Amino acid sequence: MIQAAGRLRLLELRRERGAARAGRELLDRKREAILRTMIERVPRRDQLRRMAVRDLAAARRAMADAQCELGRTAVAAAALAQPEIAPLAVRETTIVGVALPRVEAAITPFRPRYGSASGSDRLDAAGAAFTALVPGLLAFTSEEMAVRRLRAALARTVRRLNALDTLVLPELSRQIHIMAAALEEEERDEAVRRRQWLSLAECASTAGPGPRAPARRG
Secondary structure (H helix, E strand, C coil), X not given: CHHHHHHHHHHHHHHHHHHHHHHHXXXXXXXXHHHXXXXXXXXXXXXXXXXXXXXXXXXXXXXXXXXXXXXXXHXXXXXXXXXXXXXXXXEEEEXXXXXXXXXXXXXXXXXXXXXXXXXXXXXXXXHXXXXXXXXXXXXXXXXXXXXXXXXXXXXXXXXXXXXHHHHHHHHHHHHHHHHHHHHHHXXXXXXXXXHHHHHHHHHHHHHCCCXXXXXXXX
């Protein structure tokens, strides 16, 4: 009975180790897929950052020209006359199990809402430059958030792989080795007991019946 329970436990341990190995293989494939995705997206993120920095610097120069021409107060008043940009929407796409965001907004071309007397060509140019900057900033924001989530997912995946390699799989293998060794030892003991019993039975059969007691006379 004890041996049957031990064999059942050994089978369970081997199944657990097989499941852990299969999970490790899946995690390893996920790690490779995340790395490939990052290799594709990091250069794109860097390029969008450079473009955003360049366009932002140009828009700030145009705004500085407008402020020099009209003054800061007039430019601030003209900015208050402009409507707010369209609300932002965040949509997510799932890649290798990681939800990657994409920030979107319906950006319309710049149209001055302030009066012609309070504006100028330079102010119009500054407004157009900042409006044209928004799509690039949204694209950069989307890629930056995606790269950060991919890095976090990669770190989690690597931690799980390390846990499987250093803790889970070695411990399961150790328990399997102990259980298998105990079962082998029990089987050897059982074989020895069986040989001893057979030897005793054989000796008893070859010895024959014992001497009969003498009959008593009346």
